[in-house]
Amino acid sequence: MDLGIKGKRALVTASSKGLGLGCARALAEAGCDLVMNARGAETLEASAQAIRDTYGVEVTTVACDITTEEGQMRVLQQASNPDILVTNAGGPPPGMWSDWTRDDFIAALDANMLTPIALMKACLPAMMEQGWGRVVNITSVSVKAPVPVLGLSNSARAGLTGYVAGTSRQVAGKGVTINNLLPGIHGTDRADALDKGVMEKEGVSFDEARAQRQATIPAGRYGTPEEFGQACAFLCSTHAGFIVGQNVLLDGGATNLSM
Ligand code: NAP
Numbered sequence: 040m041d042l043g044i045k046g047k048r049a050l051v052t053a054s055s056k057g058l059g060l061g062c063a064r065a066l067a068e069a070g071c072d073l074v075m076n077a078r079g080a081e082t083l084e085a086s087a088q089a090i091r092d093t094y095g096v097e098v099t100t101v102a103c104d105i106t107t108e109e110g111q112m113r114v115l116q117q118a119s120n121p122d123i124l125v126t127n128a129g130g131p132p133p134g135m136w137s138d139w140t141r142d143d144f145i146a147a148l149d150a151n152m153l154t155p156i157a158l159m160k161a162c163l164p165a166m167m168e169q170g171w172g173r174v175v176n177i178t179s180v181s182v183k184a185p186v187p188v189l190g191l192s193n194s195a196r197a198g199l200t201g202y203v204a205g206t207s208r209q210v211a212g213k214g215v216t217i218n219n220l221l222p223g224i225h226g227t228d229r230a231d232a233l234d235k236g237v238m239e240k241e242g243v244s245f246d247e248a249r250a251q252r253q254a255t256i257p258a259g260r261y262g263t264p265e266e267f268g269q270a271c272a273f274l275c276s277t278h279a280g281f282i283v284g285q286n287v288l289l290d291g292g293a294t295n296l297s298m
């Protein structure tokens with residue numbers, strides 16, 4: 040399917056690996072030029088070069104921490120009013136409700152709520168002015184079904200979801216859509232880290248921990264960054280202009296919501 044976004048300029052943050060990279064690759068396949076970001080310069084540049092080689096699009100890299108004001112400024116300077124914004128950052132660590140301090144909450148809010156809000160606030164005016172724009176925030180299944188060990192993530196993502204619910208409806212009349220993509224378990228480094236957490240907590244092997252988590256998914260497997268990226272590219276396409284303020288679950292059926 041032609042997504043109708045060839046030649047558009049897309050900013051994808053936290054995109055050297057995993058779900059962010061899946062989104063960057065799918066947008067490049069659709070013909071978008073990219074600004075990609077991550078903290079580690081080497082992996083970021085290697086991922087960017089692979090995209091240039093495969094899809095022939097322009098890719099600029101900005102190695103910085105997107106959760107800092109300075110990092111956001113550097114990325115936004117390079118992206119200079121993108122047509123498409125995909126926000127992403129690393130997820131907070133798992134833990135127990137009684138362990139988290141105020142500083143832990145502030146760090147989680149900065150990464151998974153205030154950073155995407157700052158990026159949207161910076162990019163929305165130009166999108167509205169030109170009468171077209173697409174924003175996709177990578178959040179989490181925890182928005183619909185909070186995960187007990189991920190209290191920091193649950194809290195920060197609930198805040199972002201509330202912000203998007205209002206803002207998406209305030210900008211939709213200008214041809215700009217904002218939606219959230221909610222990953223369930225996908226096969227990335229993040230999933231490996233959470234599998235290791237189960238392994239240590241339950242005293243089982245890594246494979247047993249993974250099998251336990253896979254058994255909770257009706258599809259019987261983890262999702263892939265590639266299929267996640269294609270869903271993101273569709274939400275960024277010209278065909279998705281009537282999809283506004285949605286929280287789209289990609290979880291292999293793990294969350295059983297009747298409505
Ligand atoms: P991942 O495989 O660990 O990749 C994270 C990517 O983000 C890397 O490119 C990393 O590069 C970059 N990054 C992390 N922190 C950053 C920062 N502060 N500034 C700039 N770049 C940063 O993670 P993932 O599985 O793709 O997860 C992406 C998001 O989806 C996370 O918020 C995660 O919590 C959420 N999620 C994932 C799953 C899952 O099963 N995978 C499920 C639910 C929610 P550097 O380390 O070099 O910066």
